[in-house]
Every structure is written in C-alpha cells, then in structure tokens.
Amino acid sequence: MFKKSRLIGEFFMQGDIACAEGAIAAGCRFFGGYPITPASEIAERMALRLPLLQGVFIQYEDEIASIAGILGASWAGAKSMTATSGPGISLMTENIGLGMMMEAPCVVVNVQRGGPSTGLPTSWGQSDMMQARWGSHGDYGSISLVPNSPQEFFDLTVTAFNFSEKYRLPVFLMADALVGHMTEKVVIPPVEELEIINRKYTTKKPEDYLPYDYGKDLIPDFAKAGDGYRYHTTGLTHDKRGYPDMSFECQNELVPRLVNKIKNHIDDISLTEEYDIEGADVIVISYGITSRTILPALTMAKKKGIKIGYLRLKTVWPFPEEKIRKLSEKVAGFVVPEMNLGQISLEVERCAHNDSIVKLVPHPGGGIHKFEDVLHAIEEVAHGK
Amino acid sequence: MSELRVKISGFGGQGIILSSFIIGKAASIYDRQHSSMTQAYGPAARGGACSSQVVISSDNVEYPLVDTADVLIAMSQEGYDTFLPILKKGGILLYDTDLVEKLQSHKDFIAKGIPATRLAEELGKKIVANIVMLGFATKQAKIVSPEAMQEAIADSVPSKFIDLNMKAFQAGFDYNEEQ
Numbered sequence: 001m002f003k004k005s006r007l008i009g010e011f012f013m014q015g016d017i018a019c020a021e022g023a024i025a026a027g028c029r030f031f032g033g034y035p036i037t038p039a040s041e042i043a044e045r046m047a048l049r050l051p052l053l054q055g056v057f058i059q060y061e062d063e064i065a066s067i068a069g070i071l072g073a074s075w076a077g078a079k080s081m082t083a084t085s086g087p088g089i090s091l092m093t094e095n096i097g098l099g100m101m102m103e104a105p106c107v108v109v110n111v112q113r114g115g116p117s118t119g120l121p122t123s124w125g126q127s128d129m130m131q132a133r134w135g136s137h138g139d140y141g142s143i144s145l146v147p148n149s150p151q152e153f154f155d156l157t158v159t160a161f162n163f164s165e166k167y168r169l170p171v172f173l174m175a176d177a178l179v180g181h182m183t184e185k186v187v188i189p190p191v192e193e194l195e196i197i198n199r200k201y202t203t204k205k206p207e208d209y210l211p212y213d214y215g216k217d218l219i220p221d222f223a224k225a226g227d228g229y230r231y232h233t234t235g236l237t238h239d240k241r242g243y244p245d246m247s248f249e250c251q252n253e254l255v256p257r258l259v260n261k262i263k264n265h266i267d268d269i270s271l272t273e274e275y276d277i278e279g280a281d282v283i284v285i286s287y288g289i290t291s292r293t294i295l296p297a298l299t300m301a302k303k304k305g306i307k308i309g310y311l312r313l314k315t316v317w318p319f320p321e322e323k324i325r326k327l328s329e330k331v332a333g334f335v336v337p338e339m340n341l342g343q344i345s346l347e348v349e350r351c352a353h354n355d356s357i358v359k360l361v362p363h364p365g366g367g368i369h370k371f372e373d374v375l376h377a378i379e380e381v382a383h384g385k
Numbered sequence: 386m387s388e389l390r391v392k393i394s395g396f397g398g399q400g401i402i403l404s405s406f407i408i409g410k411a412a413s414i415y416d417r418q419h420s421s422m423t424q425a426y427g428p429a430a431r432g433g434a435c436s437s438q439v440v441i442s443s444d445n446v447e448y449p450l451v452d453t454a455d456v457l458i459a460m461s462q463e464g465y466d467t468f469l470p471i472l473k474k475g476g477i478l479l480y481d482t483d484l485v486e487k488l489q490s491h492k493d494f495i496a497k498g499i500p501a502t503r504l505a506e507e508l509g510k511k512i513v514a515n516i517v518m519l520g521f522a523t524k525q526a527k528i529v530s531p532e533a534m535q536e537a538i539a540d541s542v543p544s545k546f547i548d549l550n551m552k553a554f555q556a557g558f559d560y561n562e563e564q
Contacts, residue, residue, distance in 0.1 A: 012410035012420075122425075182449060183406060183422040185413040295447045368450065 006191060013186040015150040015179045016083075019109060020045035021186075022157030023081050025194060028107070029055035030080040032069035034062055034088065037121045038177035039111040042083035063091035067108070071095060071170075074104040075233070076225050079161055083109035085177075086128045087118055089135065096170050097136030098235045100258060103212075103220060105164035105199055107157065109173045111180040114365035124177035125365025126288055127340035132172040133317050139255050141262025143269055144172040144317040146288040150184045156314065162197035163269060167261055168219055174316065176339070178289045206230065210240040212254075218261035262318055271314035272323065280309030282381045283327055284335045285348055287313040290369070294337050294361075297374035306382045316344060324351035333357030333381040337374050339365045357381050386444040391528060392454040392471065394436040394464025395484075400515035401460065405437035407519060407537045408528060412441040415533035421446040434463055441528065456526045458518060459485050460501070477526045479518065497525050497562060504556050513553035516542075520557025531558065 007021055020042045023031075031046040033039075043059065050057040056073070060066040063084055070080035084092065089110050099106060112128050114120030132144045143163050147153040153175055164171040202209050202221040206229045214220045223229030232242035237254055239245040262269065277283065282301075286294060291312045301308050309331070313320070324347075328334070333356045336345035345360035352358055359377045363369050391408060395401045402424050409422040424437040438451035457472045459465035459480040465488075472478060474493045482498035499521045505514035516538060523534045535554060542550045 010414060012406070012414050012422075178423065178449075181424060183409055184420065184446070292447055292449060 007188050008190050009188060011186050011188065012183060013150055014041060014181060014183045015147070015153045015175065016041035016111065016181065017045050018150040018154040018186045019083070019157045019173070019175070019180075020049065021188060022154040023079075023107065023161065024049055024053065025154075025188065025191060026079060026158045026161035026196060027198070028079040028081050028161060029053060030058075030070060030073035030078040031056070031082065032058045032060055032066040032073070032080065033082045033084065034060055034066050036085045036088050038113055038124075038180045039083045039085050039088075039109060041180070042109060042111070046081075063088040064095065067092040067095040067099070070106045071099050071102065071104045074099075074106045075102070077222075079105070079107075079165070081107040081109065081161075083111065085111050085113050085121075086115045086125075086131070089128060089131060093131075093135040097138060097140070099170040100136065100140040100142070101138075101235050102233045103168040103258075104170065105161075105168050106170045107160045107164055107173060108170050109157075109175065112174060112176040120366045122177065123366040124179075124289065125339050126174075126176055126290065127343070127365060129174065129316060129338075129340065129343045132174055139259055141169070141259045142172065142317050143167065143169065143262060143315070144174050145271070145314060146174045146316050147179055147314070148288055148291050148312070149179065150182055151186050152314070153179060154186050154188065158194055158196070159271070162195065165199045166197050166219070167265065167269075168199070169262075172317070174288065176289050202229070211242045212238060212240045214257065218257050218264065266318050266320070266322075269315055269318060270320045270323070272320060273312040273314065275310040275312075276307075277309040277311065277327065279307060280330075281307040281332050282335060282378050283309040283311055283331050283333075284337070284374075284378065285311045285313065285324075285344070286337055287316055287344065288339075290337055290339055290363075293368040294371070294374050297369070297371040297378070300371060300375050301378045301382075304379070306378060308378060313344075319344075319347045319351070321347075321351045324348055325353065328352035328356040331356060332384055333359065335359050335361060335374065335377045335381055337361035337363070337369050337377075339363045339369075357385070386442060388443075388446075389441045389455050389528060390438070390451045390453065391441070391456045391458065392436065392438045392451045392468050393458040393460070394434075394468050395460030396464075397433050397435040399435070399460050400512065401435045402437045403541065404458070404515045404519055405439040407534070407541050408441070408522075409439045410541065411529040411533040411537035412439075415536045416529050418443060418529075419446050421449040423449055434461075434467070436464065436468065456522065456528060458522060460515070460518065461485070462487060479522055479525060481514070481518065497521070499557060499560050499562075501557065504560070505553060508549065508552055508556060510549060513550055516550045516553035517557035517560075520554040521560055522557075523554075524558045524560075
C-alpha cells in the first residue's frame with residue numbers, strides 16, 4: 001500500500017493522518033508516543049509508515065517515556081515527534097522543559113480535547129493554549145502553531161519541524177479534535193516544492209567547538225554524533241561547554257538567550273492571516289477551528305453594516321504583541337472567541353491600547369460558539385461598550 | 386456558491402462514517418468540488434448512536450458542521466428521531482424502511498424509503514447496506530455524480546469486495562419506491 005517513500009498528489013485525508021504525512025515529508029524518522037483519543041490516528045499512521053522508510057516507531061509505556069525518547073532521538077540527529085492530547089501533555093511537561101534547556105529540536109503535537117483532567121475524550125477544546133506557553137517551570141521562549149484544516153495540519157507540521165530545527169527547541173502543534181478528525185482534500189506536493197530546513201552543524205574543528213557557543217542569532221550549532229566532537233548537555237544551568245555552572249552570570253546569559261532566540265525572530269515565526277483590517281472598527285481575533293466555526297457570525301455582522309476586520313493567528317506563540325498594539329490604535333476594540341474560558345484574550349488585553357475594548361467570547365469546549373453570542377459581542381464593541 | 390449539507394445517522398458498525406467519507410471523496414477528488422467531513426461518536430462506539438456529516442461546496446468549505454441539513458440519511462429509528470428536526474424545509478429524507486418504522490409527518494420535505502439492509506442481505510452481505518443507501522442517495526438526491534460515487538466506493542473498500550459493493554451501489558441506484 002505504501003511502496004513510495006512519500007505520498008504525492010491529492011487525497012481525501014483526515015487531519016491527524018495529514019499531520020503524520022507532513023512529518024514524513026519534513027523528514028521525521030522517529031516517532032515515540034502513547035495512544036490517546038483524539039491523537040491516536042497520528043501514531044497509527046506513523047506505525048504503518050515509518051518502518052518502510054527505515055524510520056523508527058516506538059509505542060512507549062507512557063507519555064513520560066515518549067517525550068524522553070524523542071529528545072534522545074533528536075540528540076542523535078533524527079527529526080522526531082510525539083503526538084498526544086492534553087492529559088498526555090501534562091505528563092510530558094517536565095521533560096519538555098528539559099528539551100527547552102538542552103535546546104533539542106522536536107515536534108510535540110497536542111490534538112486538544114475538552115479538559116481539565118480526562119475531560120471530553122472524543123470532543124474538542126482549545127483550553128491548553130496557556131499550558132503550551134507556560135506549562136514547564138522556568139523561563140523559556142516557545143513556539144505554538146495552530147492549524148484550522150487537514151491541509152493546514154499538513155503544512156504547519158512541516159513548518160513546525162522547520163522552526164524546531166532552526167531555533168532548536170520542542171515546537172508545539174496545537175490542533176484540536178475537530179481538525180484532527182475532520183477529513184478534507186489534502187494536496188501533498190513533491191518534496192522539492194516544500195521548504196525543508198535542517199539543523200545547522202558546526203564547521204569548526206573538534207578542538208575549537210563548544211556545544212553551547214552561539215553567534216548573533218543566539219542559536220548554537222550542533223555537532224554530528226560520532227564525528228569526534230566533545231559533547232555535554234544537562235538540564236542544569238550550563239556554560240558554553242555544556243557543563244553545570246551555578247553562577248548568576250551563567251544563568252543570566254543562558255536563560256535570557258532561551259527567551260530572546262525566539263523573541264528576536266518573531267517576524268520569521270509569527271504567521272497570521274488578515275482580512276478587511278483596513279478601516280475596520282472591530283477586529284475579531286481567532287485561531288484554530290474557531291476561526292472557521294464563527295464565520296457565519298462575521299457574515300451576519302457585515303450584513304448589519306459593522307466594519308469588521310479579521311485576524312487569524314496560525315502562530316499563537318510567540319504572541320504578535322506589536323501587531324496587536326498597532327492595530328489597537330486604529331479600532332474600537334477586539335472580539336476574541338475561543339474554546340476556553342479566556343486564555344488568548346488575556347494576551348490581547350495585555351497588548352492592546354488602554355482605550356480599546358477587548359471582549360472574550362468564551363466556550364468551554366465540546367461544541368461550538370453560538371453565532372448570536374459572537375455577533376452580540378461584535379455589536380457591543382462596535383457601539384463602544 | 387452552491388452548497389449541500391448531508392447528515393448521516395445510524396448505529397456504530399453500520400458504516401455511517403465510511404459513507405460520508407465516500408461521499409466527501411467522490412465530491413472533492415472525483416467531482417472536483419470541495420468537501421469537508423466530520424464525525425461524532427461517544428467513548429463506546431459499536432452499537433451506539435453514531436452520526437457523520439459532510440458538506441459539499443463549489444467553493445472552499447468555511448463552516449464545516451451541519452446544523453441544518455439539505456439531505457438526511459437515517460439508518461436507525463434513533464438517528465431519524467434525533468436529526469429530523471435539523472432537516473431543512475424542502476430537504477430530502479432518505480431512510481431504511483425496515484429500521485425506521487415510526488414515521489412523523491413528512492409534509493415539509495421529500496421522504497424516500499428503501500429497505501437497504503434487506504437488499505444488502507439479498508446480495509449476501511448485510512454489511513453493504515450503507516453502499517446500497519449511497520446508490521439510492523446518488524439517484525434520488527443527486528449528492529454527487531454516479532461516476533464519482535462509483536470511483537470513490539471502489540477506492541474505499543477492500544479490493545476483493547469491489548464487485549459486491551458495485552452491485553450494492555447499483556441495487557440502491559435502481560431501486561424504485563413503487564416496487
């Protein structure tokens with residue numbers, strides 16, 4: 001069934017499967033995971049595909065081992081991925097922090113369901129957005145991409161691998177059960193038409209190489225395992241050699257760098273789509289599946305004569321602070337429908353100009369927003385309430 | 386932009402999800418339309434209530450859910466009772482006459498019945514009842530072209546069962562209510 005190394009062409013494909021195919025297209029050859037609804041189809045597809053591509057699929061005993069496994073595979077030079085849902089992310093969170101500290105490229109997929117705890121296994125939510133940003137302890141920069149269709153799940157999986165390799169960190173793909181289990185046409189282009197970024201290896205001689213030395217971009221170069229380079233890494237605060245160093249000076253050089261290597265590249269990482277922003281009175285900000293399920297409400301608002309703009313975030317983290325700040329100077333306010341009880345709306349509030357109104361349209365997950373609720377919020381903001 | 390919203394309901398195990406997958410594939414791959422298919426099921430699947438839905442559009446499908454249906458396919462009494470209220474005025478109801486026996490007033494829409502499960506049993510396999518229904522839907526509701534539907538079915542079932550499924554499609558396509 002899968003003789004070819006990659007599928008090319010048009011397929012009527014489920015979101016989760018498109019994610020697995022995106023990973024394969026990006027060069028992922030190691031998957032470690034533990035099954036959970038609604039992400040299991042990603043693991044099933046990888047189990048079917050990776051052995052034929054000389055890759056490795058391991059179903060581990062749990063999610064803690066899964067994330068440890070993909071960090072190890074990444075360190076050995078493989079592009080690696082795991083896929084789970086909120087409960088699994090909670091278990092992985094400690095080692096995601098280790099990945100941030102080691103600067104290990106990998107992709108962590110969260111097909112979000114309703115939470116907290118085991119919540120709604122077969123239904124959807126968007127309530128893990130803050131967990132993706134702040135889940136593990138300590139300060140670090142992070143990247144989260146949010147697809148709204150099977151095609152975009154494919155595309156953004158490729159992008160997630162590119163960002164992880166370029167900026168050296170675990171990158172989150174924050175899908176949800178509706179996108180994961182939705183089936184639509186997915187076009188998979190030939191590999192030469194895809195932009196694939198691979199990690200940078202040092203050009204220095206082994207005697208000159210330091211594993212955590214960095215240049216202007218703040219990103220250290222890798223050395224290939226087995227090429228004779230001395231390599232050390234640790235979750236402890238470490239110097240450029242990768243050796244533990246508990247001094248304030250070392251902490252003050254390392255941790256701001258982990259934050260700034262993302263912050264300084266926000267223009268490259270931040271992916272957004274804008275519609276009718278020029279001259280808008282109200283801007284609706286949304287991401288993931290919500291960006292599709294609320295569209296009828298936007299049409300209703302337009303029919304009522306409200307000048308409405310629309311900003312869709314494909315990258316939620318790093319948050320587009322500057323963009324929101326600038327937009328807020330021109331509009332009456334923002335409406336933020338999301339399938340949680342207020343997470344990204346807090347970010348919009350933080351970044352928006354003092355005079356602008358920010359209105360959350362909450363939803364606990366397990367259904368979709370009522371159009372009237374979204375419309376009502378838009379009308380209130382348009383009328384300055 | 387023309388849009389058709391189809392809801393399919395029945396039990397887990399009847400091929401309810403496969404049916405909407407085949408419709409969506411026929412539309413988007415073989416009829417060159419756009420389509421979006423979604424599904425709903427509980428933590429325990431087989432035998433429980435199950436529904437799936439597909440939106441077919443000449444343009445990108447923006448809103449993927451089916452809150453009001455142009456076509457409702459009912460393969461169980463429970464599915465009929467649950468989803469009849471979302472069928473649009475003037476919409477088309479297609480139902481299995483042996484599985485949906487308690488019928489309400491159908492004056493607001495077009496209702497067409499077929500003993501899909503019985504016809505499938507006559508072909509030797511009850512499991513192709515969903516394909517009989519797809520044949521019926523292709524003819525009666527014109528959801529996709531017959532060619533596209535046949536190609537999508539052939540593409541989506543195990544190769545040794547293609548003949549059986551094609552017969553099932555034809556049985557549904559040719560079925561005449563007055564028979």
